Amino acid sequence: HPALYWIRRDLRLADNPALHAAARSGRAVIPVYIHAPAEAGDWAPGNASNWWLHHSLRAMADALAAHGLPLIIREGDSLGALMDLVAETGAEAVHWNRLYEPARIASDTRVKQGLKAEGIDAHSHNAALLHEPWTIQTGTGGDYKAFTPFWRACRRQPEPAPPLGVPADLATTDGAHGLTGSVVPSAGITAPLDALDLLPPSDSAEGLQSTWRPGEQGAHDRLEGFLEMALAEYREGRERPAVAGTSRLSPHLHHGEISPRQIWQAVQAQLARHGAEGDRLDSAEMFLSEIGWREFAQHVLYHHPEFPDEPLNPRFADFPWQEDPGDQLLGAWQRGETGIPLVDAGMRELYTTGWMHNRIRMVVGSFLVKNLRLPWQAGEAWFWDKLVDADLASNSLGWQWVAGSGADAAPYFRVFNPIRQGERFDAEGAYIAHWLPALAGLPAKHRQAPWQAPAGVLRDAGVTLGVNYSHPLVDLKESRQAALAAFEQIKKGA
Ligand code: FAD
Numbered sequence: 437h438p439a440l441y442w443i444r445r446d447l448r449l450a451d452n453p454a455l456h457a458a459a460r461s462g463r464a465v466i467p468v469y470i471h472a473p474a475e476a477g478d479w480a481p482g483n484a485s486n487w488w489l490h491h492s493l494r495a496m497a498d499a500l501a502a503h504g505l506p507l508i509i510r511e512g513d514s515l516g517a518l519m520d521l522v523a524e525t526g527a528e529a530v531h532w533n534r535l536y537e538p539a540r541i542a543s544d545t546r547v548k549q550g551l552k553a554e555g556i557d558a559h560s561h562n563a564a565l566l567h568e569p570w571t572i573q574t575g576t577g578g579d580y581k582a583f584t585p586f587w588r589a590c591r592r593q594p595e596p597a598p599p600l601g602v603p604a605d606l607a608t609t610d611g612a613h614g615l616t617g618s619v620v621p622s623a624g625i626t627a628p629l630d631a632l633d634l635l636p637p638s639d640s641a642e643g644l645q646s647t648w649r650p651g652e653q654g655a656h657d658r659l660e661g662f663l664e665m666a667l668a669e670y671r672e673g674r675e676r677p678a679v680a681g682t683s684r685l686s687p688h689l690h691h692g693e694i695s696p697r698q699i700w701q702a703v704q705a706q707l708a709r710h711g712a713e714g715d716r717l718d719s720a721e722m723f724l725s726e727i728g729w730r731e732f733a734q735h736v737l738y739h740h741p742e743f744p745d746e747p748l749n750p751r752f753a754d755f756p757w758q759e760d761p762g763d764q765l766l767g768a769w770q771r772g773e774t775g776i777p778l779v780d781a782g783m784r785e786l787y788t789t790g791w792m793h794n795r796i797r798m799v800v801g802s803f804l805v806k807n808l809r810l811p812w813q814a815g816e817a818w819f820w821d822k823l824v825d826a827d828l829a830s831n832s833l834g835w836q837w838v839a840g841s842g843a844d845a846a847p848y849f850r851v852f853n854p855i856r857q858g859e860r861f862d863a864e865g866a867y868i869a870h871w872l873p874a875l876a877g878l879p880a881k882h883r884q885a886p887w888q889a890p891a892g893v894l895r896d897a898g899v900t901l902g903v904n905y906s907h908p909l910v911d912l913k914e915s916r917q918a919a920l921a922a923f924e925q926i927k928k929g930a
């Protein structure tokens with residue numbers, strides 16, 4: 437009797453516990469992907485995530501086909517589809533890797549109970565995290581609200597186990613399984629994949645296409661490049677949006693094309709090769725702690741299922757947000773037309789590539805929530821649709837951090853000044869020149885605040901505010917004051 441391997445956000449063959457368990461049982465493995473966005477509740481994947489998923493599924497189908505395994509694609513209710521497949525194939529076991537979003541936990545629980553009720557062996561596994569959310573507890577058995585003690589507690593745990601390889605017995609299984617009609621050989625994956633309708637309609641995917649290579653191989657190439665080129669200088673390089681100073685592994689991690697313990701092991705191996713000391717060690721530790729932030733986000737979401745929608749700090753529930761008739765302000769922010777170059781450059785990077793540098797995510801977030809005084813949930817929703825790494829836990833954590841309402845958040849009165857941020861982290865104005873070519877002719881020192889440049893300088897650079905670049909949407913100083921006044925109001929109310 438074969439075993440079903442139910443694929444979700446674990447689009448890889450190596451270090452895949454569910455695939456391993458299915459193969460280890462000595463039975464033929466039948467990999468199946470069931471498209472069921474409704475099971476994500478209010479947070480079905482957005483456009484950029486769907487683009488990624490389409491290409492990653494294709495890469496997975498090819499990788500499985502190389503082992504003689506056809507990938508089956510179904511749509512609809514997961515439990516119903518699995519039961520159908522059980523009936524068609526005579527499978528007696530189903531293996532999958534766990535997801536941790538509240539809606540997924542609810543639907544996976546239902547699936548497990550439903551399968552067991554029919555006498556099917558149903559097993560879930562951990563493929564996505566170094567430490568599952570409930571395994572890290574405070575001394576009194578509670579959850580962590582701050583990152584540093586959380587990460588310290590993680591580091592006290594035994595080192596992550598070495599990653600698994602690609603299951604050896606995959607290659608020996610017979611791909612046909614006696615399935616009738618529903619077998620999809622790799623060459624035939626195109627029609628069922630296209631039927632899921634995951635790709636955006638227009639050429640809006642061009643920037644995504646030229647920036648990313650979804651799939652397990654793309655993930656490992658990205659990791660290798662980062663280890664060689666940027667890890668040693670990560671501590672400083674990570675703060676500079678104009679250079680490739682970070683790993684850009686986030687969409688690969690989100691879709692499970694690479695596992696955190698594969699990354700962990702690769703970093704340790706790199707340190708062992710080149711010496712674990714000084715700046716190199718500091719940089720590696722800092723990079724691993726970012727992987728820790730990803731774990732912390734899952735921990736917070738698990739313990740606070742309302743986290744994507746409600747401020748963790750209830751004081752912020754009554755925050756006096758700004759009226760925005762017709763979404764004028766929100767629209768300008770989304771399009772990258774605020775007239776604040778660092779903000780606009782970031783929003784265009786997001787729109788074009790599906791990714792934005794972490795420092796700039798904080799800058800555009802602070803500008804939206806503080807200077808425009810619009811609800812963080814509006815920014816969260818835009819990011820959700822546009823990011824290829826859109827992740828419910830990390831996105832909520834990021835937005836509540838920016839808004840000052842979340843776990844281990846920035847204090848509300850910390851309002852990022854985009855001009856100062858630009859001067860510090862994009863001193864040459866290279867990031868701005870890249871994403872806002874209209875400003876590229878300005879001398880570096882005027883790129884952060886073109887409205888302050890002398891008229892002659894603007895003229896020489898071919899910049900006409902209001903024509904080829906926007907006037908600032910708000911006065912940075914006044915809007916900062918207004919935000920702080922609004923904060924005083926909720927402080928008094930609490
Ligand atoms: P690296 O610096 O190379 O870090 C390595 C990995 O660590 C990342 O791939 C990511 O998985 C993890 N990581 C790094 N920083 C964080 C962080 N602050 N929180 C959680 N995990 C982190 N990250 C997402 O993966 N998905 C999101 O939807 C998301 N939304 C965000 C929204 C806001 C407002 C902010 C401020 C941050 C958000 N982040 C999100 C966190 C962070 O910006 C990205 O993880 C990071 O920029 C990804 O780039 P990288 O892979 O090059 O990161």
